[in-house]
Amino acid sequence: MSFVLVEKPRPQIALVTLNRPERMNAMAFDVMVPLRETLEEVAADNEVRVVVLTGAGHGFCSGADLQHAGKVPGVEGLTRTSIARRSMTLLDNVMLTIKRMHQPVISAVNGAAIGGGFCLAMGTDIRIASHDAYFRAAGINNGLTSAELGISYTLPRAIGSTRAFEIMLTGRDVDAAEAERIGIVSRLVPADKLLEAAYDTADQIIRWSRVGGELTKRLLWNGLEANSFESHMQNEGLAQLYVRLTTDNFDEAIRARRDRRPPEFLD
The missing domain is CATH 3.90.226.10 (2-enoyl-CoA Hydratase; Chain A, domain 1)
Incomplete structure (x- = not known):
């Protein structure tokens, strides 16, 4: 068993x-x-x-x-x-x-x-x-x-x-x-x-992007363990820039809203 x-x-x-x-x-x-x-x-x-x-x-x-x-x-x-x-x-x-x-x-x-x-x-x-x-x-x-x-x-x-x-x-x-x-x-x-x-x-x-979900989980746990507000905001900012600049997710979200359809995040 x-x-x-x-x-x-x-x-x-x-x-x-x-x-x-x-x-x-x-x-x-x-x-x-x-x-x-x-x-x-x-x-x-x-x-x-x-x-x-x-x-x-x-x-x-x-x-x-x-x-x-x-x-x-x-x-x-x-x-x-x-x-x-x-x-x-x-x-x-x-x-x-x-x-x-x-x-x-x-x-x-x-x-x-x-x-x-x-x-x-x-x-x-x-x-x-x-x-x-x-x-x-x-x-x-x-x-x-x-x-x-x-x-x-x-x-x-x-x-x-x-x-x-x-x-x-x-x-x-x-x-x-x-x-x-x-x-x-x-x-x-x-x-x-x-x-x-x-x-x-x-x-x-x-329904949302894989990388967005995975990083959000990681940042939430890191936030529980953060030593300072400022240092954790820097971690959040780096993660946001990482996804924004290395994927087409944000542009796809804008297109999907314009076209009135669900976004298709390919990361």
Whole structure:
């Protein structure tokens, strides 16, 4: 049985599904290793412009698998301390792979996003959720820290520090309505419409130029990490000039408006 599935439901869209529904798609290493490998393969597929990430069954991802963690590869002969460090590096690399992908990644959160599953959703570029989705920073509930897999970086930037502190320190559930209200997700849709909503959003991205979309994703992430407003504006300006001067995109946009037709961006 494959724990990660890849489909192409519409042209230029890849659907990546965590496929361990009996365990609420928990983050066993038997799931996370193929997930990282799958995302790397999809990132190299130039026919894919947008990626949708979801979970099979009634949950997005329930975080760490507390019963069957799976096998960490490449740790033979290492001590527990080194194995622990390698394990976290492996999981961190999943998050970094999503960030580094050329394609925008949309998470379709179809139920529980708990612990590492919450982190996984926050690491994607756009989040759309069903009405029965909920989120929990669960590390604190297990006597650990809720700060893992980058969520203490991504969550405050999405919803503000005060809300992030409260959610991560209390370990309480955030239901779908609150998640939409405070900005964890961009919108809610009925469960049976979730994937279609994600595909429709992907199609809206695909209608514009590839290089424009890829650079916009990169600049948005760079903006979150920028040390100064001025230096980041210079990065934006260079990217704008790069596309303006090396492609015919801008002129094509003008022609398309004049001709009252959709633009055809060839980059």
